[in-house]
Each structure stands twice: as C-alpha cells, then as structure tokens.
Amino acid sequence: MHILIIGAAGMVGRKLTDRLVKDKTLGGQEISALTLVDVVAPAKPAGFAGAVETITADLSAPGEAEKLAAKRPDTIFHLAAIVSGEAEADFDKGYRINLDGTRFLFEAIRQQGVQQRYAPRVVFTSSIAVFGAPFPDKIDDEFFSTPLTSYGTQKAIGELLLNDYSRKGFFDGIGIRLPTICVRPGKPNKAASGFFSNILREPLSGQEAVLPVSPEVRHWFASPRAAVGFLVHAATIDTARLGWRRNLSLPGLSATVGEEIEALRRVGGDKAVNLIRHEPDATIGKIVDGWARDFDASRAESLGFKAERSMDEIIRAHVEDELGGKIGG
Template sequence: LQGGLALLEGLRAHGNRPRFVFSSSGAVFGGPVPDLIDDDFAPTPLTSYGSQKLIVEALVQDYTRKGFIDGVSIRLPAICIRPGKPNKAASGFYSGIIREPLNGVEAVVPVSRDIVHSSASPRSAVGFLIHAAEIDSDRIGHRRSLNMPGVFCTVGEQIEAMARVAGPQYLRLLRDEIDPAIERIVSTWPKGYRATRAKDLGFTAEANFDEIIRIYIEEEMPDRLPPVSNR
C-alpha cells in the first residue's frame, strides 16, 4: 500500500499525466460471491491483501479524476502456467500442479479438485498490460477498474486438460494433500468474471485451459516433454 502511494505521489510530482496501469486482483471481492461476477458487483475484500489492492484502486481512481495521472486498474485472474520455481503465493499451486509434472517433478494438489477459478496465461497477462497501457482513455470512461477475462474451470478440469494435451502418464506425479489454510483463502476468491466491459474494450484471453497448457509448452519447453516412467 505504501509503495503504491509513494509511486503515485512521485508521478503526481513529475507531472505530464502519464498512463498508469495497476495490476489488481480478484481478492478485492470477498465471499459470498456469485459464480460469475458482473462489472457492477461491489468489492468487499476479506483479506489484508485484497484491502490493499482495493485502496490502491481507489487512489488510482482519485488521482485520475484530479488529472495527476491517466490510470486504469486491471483485476487479473490466476496467471498460469507461470514459469520458474514455485513461490509462496496462495495461488501458486494453480501453476505448480501443471508445471511440475510436465517437468518430471511431483506436485501436491492442496485444495479440493472441485474448487473453481478463472485463469489466463502469462502471454494473456502481458497482453492485458499492453492493451491497458495503449487503449484510448475516453473509451475507459470514469470507472477505472476493470475485471479481466479468463478461462473458467475447476482444479480437476485443469488437471484433465493436462492429461489431454500432454498425456495421462503425468497424472502419476500429482498427490492430493489438502492444505486447509490455502483452501480457506482461495475459496473466498471469485470463481470468474463476466468481464463484459473489458471484452467490449478489446481485452482477450484463452478460450480453454488446453490452450493455456499448449502456450506453456510452446514457450517454456518447445523441444520435448520429459519422459515419465510407466512403472
């Protein structure tokens, strides 16, 4: 929160009303929430993380209104499959349960497989950011927070997509082990957005999770998938 405020104050002092794109989160919405959140659904965060994101959104809105910046906040879905090593983020397993098996490493599924979430690839995330940076300000209007589109699916459907795209042998590298703390956190997050405004403004994401997996393979392991023992 303090970092966001300091950055906004620096831009205000610099002048020139720059375009400012803030990466926000679905954590601004607290439960109970509908299966698909409309653009008019009120954000009521249930975590400190979500509260901080919502406060910075309000600052972006206000600094834009006063003409200090030309800001827009984009609420991202889960971005996966993220390359690299696992991180401590509560949402990190969404990437890990696909990334680790595809790289021949065992992974834990820490939540129930019927948990629903919305995802988009890192490629789409980059596209969201670039489009938000370049879109005509008048098209955005005075409401400066936008829900981004994504693929609406369960954790189980995400795993089934891996079996379709890469092969069922990779399922052997998954182990279900519920982590109550992670499940409690992600169960309060929105399952997905209708993202009507964002789509009308030209923001796009993948059509299904199979496509997200293919993008990861294309970008991170284009030569081949690692073998998995049939034993």
C-alpha cells in the same frame, strides 16, 4: 517514448520487457528508453537499440518513488507487489509494499506535475482478490469490493487511489484485475494460488506436484502470454472509453482443478497426471474459499482485451513458450 516498468524482475515483468523489445513500439510510438526497476537487479534485455537503465530499489523506501518519477517516463507499468500468501502471513510487509509503495508512486507522479505539466499513462496491476464472498454466479464490474484477505484489501485501496488521482488529472491511469496467471514458469512462490500452476508445471517437466485442495475448487485463469497482452493493450487503450471507472476485471477462463487435471491428461497423458499427489492444506483451502470463481468480463472484452478460451490452450502456451514444445523431464 520512455517506459518505466516497476517489478521488472518478476515473471510478468520479464515477459513484458521482452515483448516491448520485440515490438520496438507501443501505441505506434517508438520506444526510445526503458527503465527497469525491482528489489533484485532486473536483467538488461538483449537486442534493444534504445537506452536501458536497470535499478535495484524498493518502491516503499523513502525517496525511491520520487527518483523514478523525476525521470518523467511517458508510460509506467506498476507490477510490483508481494503475493497473496506472503501478504496474509506478514501484515506489516504487505501494507508497506502493496499499499505504501503504490501511494508513494502515485504521489511522486503528482508532485512532478506541480511545477510543469506531467500526466503519464499508469498501468496498475490489481487482482480479482478485491472481491469477496458471497459471490453471484458471475461477477461483473458492478459487484462491490469486499476483500477477505489483506492482499485483496491492499489492491482495492490501490484501485481507489488510481481512480481519484486519474479523476484529478494527475495521471492517466488504468487498473487491470488480473486472473490467476497459469501456468507460471520457474519455481513455486509464496502465493496461495501457486498450486494452480504447480500441478501443471511440474508434471509437464516430469516432476511431482502437491495438490492442497479439492479437485472441485473452481477458479479464474489466464496465461502469462495473455497477461502481457493485457498490459500492452491497457497502455494503448483510449481511456476516455473507461469513463470514471478506471479499473477492469479482465477476461479469463473459469475452470475447476479437476478440469485442469483433465486438460493436463489430454496434453501430457496419464504419466503427467500420476505425478500429482493430493495433500489437503486447511490454511490454503480457507484462503481459496474466499476467492472469486467466475466473471462476466464483457466490459473488458468490449474494450479489446482477450484471453484463452480453454485450459488446453493455456497449457499448450506454456509448452510452447517455456518447454520448447517438448513435454517430460
């Protein structure tokens, strides 16, 4: 099996690569080749016996999607995107990367199948940002998409394209709406949701963090560990079970910022909590106010998708996976 990961240098892309290398198989098939693509050079994974190709490319640039589709991979993970805050701040870049890149990829796959049958599994990472207020208490998969950000709009269009290209048989697609991934390792990025991780990650390493919103803000979370599990499961699921609805809201945990902080206290103590400094940011607050807070993910759960049940679990996963089980700077 040949697997293509677009966005392989990102946090989730790197962790997905590591998981596939460790597992050596996907859906019972041996992984013989990996093609890893990003706008910065992805690292070659250690310990993989098959062929590995790393490519530095912008999916939205003319001709790049065609080159990747010409390799005819069996499974394609499309993770590439710019994040919410950046897409909102730079309208042109957001549509070029998040929409044009996605459409170019889907169309390149379709063209590969014109001469000779080719219909790979395509896993597209969407977002809960496709939904906009006003919200019910819990959002299910039947709730209408009315995104209130450019990022959410770009992802919603990608979902519609994935449905249509799958309906026509051009590829076998599944779109997964990821919760906000927390705790993200590394340094803060330009995502408006970044503070959800920052207020846990930095204090756990003995560093100060800024909280730009009220502790009453509620959001939908899953860990990086769960995100990789989502992707692997999406690549192997029987898509006939999806029917014509190819996009899913995935399981997660609904929690307030205050509940995050109390879980941090239980895991890291008062010393960690005291490193959080509250500095309200009206711009971030406005963006966050338009985000969904809780979901009914029973459809995805019935299909075998799983996530954490508590914020303590999410924090402990970060401590185990990123901090070697140790807390503090």
